[in-house]
Amino acid sequence: MSDNEPPRVRPYVITGTNPGRELATLPLEALVATTASADLRQLVFERRTIADLCRSGPRSIGELASSLNVPLGVVGLLVADMAAIGDVEVCETGTDTDLVERLIRGIAAL
Amino acid sequence: MSGASTLNRHRSAKIVVSGAFGVGKTTFVETISEITPLSTEAEMTTSSFGTDDRTFLMGKTTTVALDFGRITIDEPLRLYLFGTPGQERFGFMWDDLVKGSLAAVVVVDTRRLEDCYPAVDYYEQLSIPFVVALNQFDGGLVHSLEDVRSALNVVANTLILRFDARDKASVKAVLLSLLKTLVLVPH
Numbered sequence: 001m002s003d004n005e006p007p008r009v010r011p012y013v014i015t016g017t018n019p020g021r022e023l024a025t026l027p028l029e030a031l032v033a034t035t036a037s038a039d040l041r042q043l044v045f046e047r048r049t050i051a052d053l054c055r056s057g058p059r060s061i062g063e064l065a066s067s068l069n070v071p072l073g074v075v076g077l078l079v080a081d082m083a084a085i086g087d088v089e090v091c092e093t094g095t096d097t098d099l100v101e102r103l104i105r106g107i108a109a110l
Numbered sequence: 111m112s113g114a115s116t117l118n119r120h121r122s123a124k125i126v127v128s129g130a131f132g133v134g135k136t137t138f139v140e141t142i143s144e145i146t147p148l149s150t151e152a153e154m155t156t157s158s159f160g161t162d163d164r165t166f167l168m169g170k171t172t173t174v175a176l177d178f179g180r181i182t183i184d185e186p187l188r189l190y191l192f193g194t195p196g197q198e199r200f201g202f203m204w205d206d207l208v209k210g211s212l213a214a215v216v217v218v219d220t221r222r223l224e225d226c227y228p229a230v231d232y233y234e235q236l237s238i239p240f241v242v243a244l245n246q247f248d249g250g251l252v253h254s255l256e257d258v259r260s261a262l263n264v265v266a267n268t269l270i271l272r273f274d275a276r277d278k279a280s281v282k283a284v285l286l287s288l289l290k291t292l293v294l295v296p297h
Contacts, residue, residue: 028124
């Protein structure tokens, strides 16, 4: 791989102002949460299910795909669309040393 | 109440668990995961062109099945462990799945050591930190760790460990050893 390869883990944020389709490749660990402003009564089918599942706490793209029984990419597209209009938020993938140290402490305590 | 009210503090990461069919990578995830591993799939669509410029395939879709488990660390932090239940094939498809993984575990059955060569080469090329974890099937290891190190011809400080995929403390030890190498490596 080239020397100017971007960092292995890319932090990203989805905002309502950045609805690019590239965001459809959300990784399986990305966490999704329903926003307070989302109106679930206006949502149907998979979007409604996603909003319901993510209402009480974040769910990962992988868990959503498993619950909905659709591929990761399909969930990614749906979530990207929902994030673009503010029905959900997606949180950053962590990459910092502090995160690794927290993982170490947490796993050691299992 | 919305889930998003606490989302700012949440973080997640993933580790990929690799290994040939039957080496115990599913057991590895099952042993440590707080949930029964879930299944999903990733679809990859490609365009490829024939060598004679007259034939091409567009929108060829390949599906990769994935199993994954989860460990929740102090609620806002979650670690996902994922692997492929079937035979592994590396290449561009795997790149998309592995990109963004903190690190990798290569689970190995020493009776079929050569099965792990593609995985080891792959992670070395991508500079993804990995551990070679020798699963102790009944009867103990066939080779010594030094024999395994020579056979794999890995970079000198590659972590090679023995473990038992059915034992939680053993799986914990593999993950901890792997994560500790991340703290040492500048990135």
